[in-house]
Amino acid sequence: MKINTEKEQTMEGKQNTEGMKEKKGMTASEYITGLLRDISKEPQIKNGKNGELYIPLPEKEFQETVPVLDREEFILLGLFCVQDFEGENEEKGENEEGGEKGENEENEEKGGKGGKGEKDKAEAPAFTLFYAFRKRGFSEVFVFLHPVKTEASSIAKTFPSACWYEREIRDGFGLDFPDAFDKRRLFLHEAYPEGFHPLLKSFENGKIRTIENPQENYPFKRLEGEGVYQIPVGPVHAGIIEPGHFRFSVIGEPIFNLEIRMFYKHRGIEKLAEGKPPAACLPIAEAISGDESAANSVAFCTAVEKLAGLRVPERAEYLRAVLLELERIHSHLGDLAGMATDVGFPRITSPFLILREEIFRQNDVLTGSRFLKGAVDIGGMKQDIPDKLLEKLASYLENFEGRFEKAFRTAMSSSSLIDRFSTSGVIKKKLITPLNLTGPIARASGAAYDVRTTHPYGIYGKIPPERKVLSTGDVLSRFEVKAAEVRASRALIRKLVLEIPAGPVLCPPPVAGIRDGFALSMVEAPRGQTLHWVYVKNGLVDRYKVRTASFCNWKAVEHAVLDNIVPDFPLINKSLNLSYAGTDL
C-alpha cells in the first residue's frame, strides 16, 4: 500500500520526478485511488491544468480520508473555500476552445442532453472547501474537494496548520466549524461588524460601515502562575517595520509563551481580484508582498497561463528565473544585514547593505523597477531584457562574488556574533511537517524541500538550483543557509545568462481571451513555498486564493522563541524574515 518509504532528502534530490514515478510504476492518480480503495469505490479524480489532482469527496468519505492522510504523512499546503464552484466549467472551457461560434447553443445542448448537469447545479452546495496536500515522492499536489453548506468539520486537531485557514474561511464566508478549538476571528478585527463576510458573493466590494473607536477584545491565551507576566508589543513597533502584535508571557527574561496576532494590514486582496479580467489582477499580485513581487507575479501568471493553456516562450522562462533569483539575493542580503544589525554590529551590516543597494540598482536597470514590479506578464514578460544588459549583470555578479565572500567571512570570524547566533531561536525539525514550514528557515532545520526541485516550474526543471541544508535550526544555521542561497542564486543567474536562447518573450494571447478554468501554481519565493489558485469564470477572476510562505512560517516564531530571552526576539524574528503584508493580504 505505502509506496514510498524513502527519505525526503534522497527523493527530492532527484531532479526528474517523472522517472522516479515510472520506477515506482505508479502515477499519482493510481496511488490516490489505491489509498482511498476502502473509502471510495471510484473516486472521480480529475487532472488539473498544472499537474495537480482534484479529488471530490462527499462528507462521509472526507471524514474517513482525513485520518488516512495523516497516517500517510500528507502535508497540508493550503485550505480555502470557493463559493458556487462549478467544476463543469472546466469542460465548458474546452468546448469553447474548440469552436467559438455558437457556444451558447453548445452549452444548452449539453445541459439538455444529460439533464444531469443542471440537476447537479440546483442541488449543489453553496461552498466547496479545497484541501491542498502534498505527499513526499510526488511532484503533484493533491486537492481534495469537499462540498459543504453552512458548516464543516474542523481538521485542525489532525493538521494543526488548518487552524488559521479555518478561521480565515469563517471570517471570509461565514462558514462555521463547530468542532474547531479556536473560533476567534482572524483577519476581521474589532472594527468589522459581526456578520460581515467579505468573500461572500452577495457582498459587493465597496466601502462598508465599520465600528467607530472599537475596543480591543481579542482574547489572548492567558498563562498564569507566580512570576508570569505579559508583555504586549505592537501593532506599531519601534523600527521601520510592518505592524503586528506580539503577546509575550515571560518569567523573568526567558519567554514562556508567545502568541502573535496578525492581519493589521488586511487590504482585501482576494476580494479585490474578483470580477476583474486576469490581466487587471497582475498589479494586485505584485502588491501582495513588495519584496516578493516577482515571485507572486510569476505564481499568478503561471496559474493563469496553465488554466488558459498558454505556453510561455523559453526566453521568457529564463528571464523570469533571472528575476526570481535576483529577488532572492536582495531579500537574503537584507536578512543577513538585518541579523547583524539586531546584534548591534554595523561593521558587518554595512557591506551586505552596500551589495543589496547594488542589486536594487541592477533590478532598476533590467526592469525599470527596483522591486521588479511590472516586468512579468501573462504569457511571458512585458519586455525583453537585451542580452547586453544580461551580460553586464553577469559581469557585475563576478565582482559581487568576492565582496560577498569577504563580508560573510567577516561575519563568521566574529566570536561575539557567533555567540549570539548560535543556539538562539531553534526550530525543531518535527515542526516542519505539521506547520508546513518551507523556504530557507526549513532548510536550516533539516528539510531539503524546495518548490523549484520538488514541483519544478518554468526553467527550474532543466536548470535546478544548488541547495544547502543544515540541521541545527538556530539563527546561525539560517544565516549560513541564506548566505549559501545568495551564492547559489548568483551561480544560477550566471548559468541562465550563458544559456539563454534568443526568441520572443511573450506568447500571443488566446483568440477568445482567457475564458474559463482554474489552476494551482507554486513558486519558491525567497521566503519559501508560495501557492496561488486562480479560478476564472466567463473571462473574469471568480476566486483568487493566495497563500504565501509567511502565512505558514509565522507559526514558527511562536515555537522558536520559547526559552529564549526577550532581547533575542528581534534577532530571531529577523532571522525568520516573515512578511506581514504577504500574510495579512
Added chain:
Amino acid sequence: MVNPLTFVFRPKVTEKFDFADSELEEIGSTLKKEIHHTLGRSLALRELDTGSDNSTEIELNNLSAPHYDISRFGISFAASPRHADALIVTGAVTHNMAQAVKKTYEAMPSPKYVIAVGDDACDGGIFKDSYAVLGGVDKILPVDMKIPGNPPSPREILKGLLAFMRQGSR
C-alpha cells in the same frame, strides 16, 4: 605601555567606501540647510505602516544604508512618535490599523506633520475601492506632503522631504 597615539595613527578598521553621487549630495546639503533654517537642527521622523506592501519600508530603511546615510543631513528615524517632528505613513489605511493610526498621531508632540509616502498612502492606490481600507492617509489624518511612487526610490523620498521642508519654511 601602549602609546595612545598608535590608536590615532593606525589604519582605520572600516574600509573606505568609494561612492560619489553629486546629485544626492546636492539634495542632501540643501535639505540640511532647509532643516537647519526651519527646525533649528534636525528632523526626527517616525514611520508608521498602515497597510503597505513592505517595499516602501525597505526604501525608507535604505535611506540609512551606506549609499544614502541620511543622518549626515540631519534626518533621523525616531523609535517613538513622542520624539518625532513628522510622521511618515506608508500604505492605504486599513480598518484594522485605523485605531493605531489615531493613537500614534495623538502621541506626537505639536507642532506635528504627516507625510504620506507611496501611491497607496497618497490616495489608496489600487486598494482605493477595497472594503478593507479607508483609503489614503488623508482620510484619517491631515496630510502635509505626499510622496507618490510604487514605491518611491530613496532619492525620490529625499526630494519629497526637501519639498516638505521648503513648504514648511514658507
